[in-house]
Amino acid sequence: MLQPPTRRRVVAALVVYLALVARLTLWPAPAPSSTFDLVRSVLAWLSRTGIPLTYAGLEAGANVVMFVPFGVLVGLLVRRWWLVVLLGFGLSAAIELAQLFFLPTRVATVQDVVVNTLGAALGVLGLHLVRWRMARRRVPSTG
Template structure:
């Protein structure tokens, strides 16, 4: 059951990434206007003037690809957690190639996206591969032998 839910969540996530990255425009006029208003507001204050479009976009790319690293790491055997990083890299190369060729009139391929997306996937995969095993081990010590694993 857990695996089926995880696969369903993975497919929903991939559909969302495809929707964000493979369409001619990133967002509609209303979203664009709101984003620029927020950035303009941030620029007016000394405490938040460091919040720029480039930084928001970079952070969004990292955040969007964290699950890209997590899902393969959760679906595959524990020792293959690093596959999530490779999946993130390959997916980004495919997305950027598509944007550079098919969507070249409205979108452009950005080498920074390759770095930020792969970083996000690496964070997700490393979390599953390096952090979750420790928390599972500590939970195992406190439970009876008949209990099933939490994940």
């Protein structure tokens, strides 16, 4: 049977995750232009194959995905789902404010706060669905 991770391991994973998020979001210079050329090429290829994904849509989706682990990891530490979402909102707002006030080469947006918070909510929702499903498997069915 799958054992839940220890609190110490969850905290260690959260620290590593937060360090990666800080590196990604608070580094003064954005990714090199060659990276954006690659992204544009992939988006053009997707468009030619019938998948009309825009750069803005890809960026928004990436911001959602980036905060899903936050929702899962913090959800393993905090039992209240709404607190996980609130903490995700707070972290995202702090990142965007740091970009606004201290990183002139970065662009701070309200949209990033919204989609990051959505990612945290989806992460904690996914965690609760897995917990619910595991609990149902443990309970013998009657009837």
